Amino acid sequence: MFITETQIRVRYAETDQMNVVYYGNYAQYFEVARAESIRNLGFTYKQMEAAGVMMPVVEMQTKFLRPAHYDDLLTIKTILRELPEDHRILFEHEVYNQEKKLLTLGKVILYFVKIGSFEKTRMPESLRTLLQRFFPLKS
């Protein structure tokens, strides 16, 4: 299992007139958290695209338990439970505020596809190698 944590400060732009973070903005928070998760490994999503592979989102589930507010310092936990065996990868996200309250739960499924053709492919070997040590071999 590979778990990372990223902090995001809520911007004024991200609130709406309900005085909370607009529900559509969590997708951005999840994106940032995924990008920082990979950066922690010493790889970047930018490098992946430069190498011809991109990761469109194909499915997202979100549960909004409590609202986030302007200027909250959110902690986004990103969890990769399984090392993907094919073109599909599932990230889970948990959003906490500075009082350690759980605000939001997210599940995001992405595909590895080739830039240009949109053809399904696998996780780049360089990233797989970096992730391997978090997933001890099953016997």
Place this chain on the structure above:
Amino acid sequence: MFITETQIRVRYAETDQMNVVYYGNYAQYFEVARAESIRNLGFTYKQMEAAGVMMPVVEMQTKFLRPAHYDDLLTIKTILRELPEDHRILFEHEVYNQEKKLLTLGKVILYFVKIGSFEKTRMPESLRTLLQRFFPLKS
């Protein structure tokens, strides 16, 4: 069952460097489609808030089947299958492009809550009355 259709033109701002609509923007499309759905009944979400009731989103599921592109004229179908009996309402959304291809599927659950206290409440009677004719009495 209450079904409406709304059209949205994809803005340049809504695309990302994958040359498609960023996945986080569909939440906005669903919001617009819900608002227009209610407006079709002769009621507005703005009126609901003015009457002291607001509708935070508590759950969202989205499946991204095909990408939307800049300047696409999307049709968002909004489906209300059941008249809510309590504080909870479920809208389903289907996004089609101008070639009638199904791009995206969404399910959004919202609560009716009182502004200020965030206390759960029921759909305002004036809206329920307008919706009733789409939901013949079960016997």
Place this chain on the structure above:
Amino acid sequence: MFITETQIRVRYAETDQMNVVYYGNYAQYFEVARAESIRNLGFTYKQMEAAGVMMPVVEMQTKFLRPAHYDDLLTIKTILRELPEDHRILFEHEVYNQEKKLLTLGKVILYFVKIGSFEKTRMPESLRTLLQRFFPLKS
């Protein structure tokens, strides 16, 4: 002079906790207004990009006179006072609400550049031809 009008309904996502449209969202409104302005001529910005020319914004000025609110039906007036002679084009925008109050003034300067090289170029001839009749010859 070439003047067009476009209507935009304010989305909930576009408000912030000040209960008004977030100031950063007017850039999107101006973008939509420019795109619709060109569409009125029988040409689209999408076609321009397909023909290898794109239009990055190089300068923007905005004055916020009165706030816009959720669900307001805005009218964006787009004014092209001069037919560009080189790579530079200036659009002026005026945003009105449904009570015909002037809310916002904008000036946006864009360049015509070649996709790929970012090299400055001129307005495509096909668009110039369509615009010509709004700009009688000076003598």
Place this chain on the structure above:
Amino acid sequence: MFITETQIRVRYAETDQMNVVYYGNYAQYFEVARAESIRNLGFTYKQMEAAGVMMPVVEMQTKFLRPAHYDDLLTIKTILRELPEDHRILFEHEVYNQEKKLLTLGKVILYFVKIGSFEKTRMPESLRTLLQRFFPLKS
């Protein structure tokens, strides 16, 4: 003169199909930079709103010199040249990328107004006191 620097990592959501940061997103970057500028003083914009004063933007000027790209680590310099004497405050912003190239210039004028009435007011004394030491007395 009061100068601060804030870093912002470009999100994927903030790019558009031109492969650069959408021009409308700089307003958010400026907002974050202003908020962090004030936080550096030991005060927050959130506290200001809690004390009944808010700061709507009334004017913005932006020059886009070079594009920002996905994953760029931007440095936003925020400059307050004069301590405001009335309801009006002017911030200047300079956006640099990780190669220290100047990308964008911004000027943003905001008003201090009372929440609720939108009546013009002055900068809260607590903030003025914190700023004073950066502005030696003229004689």
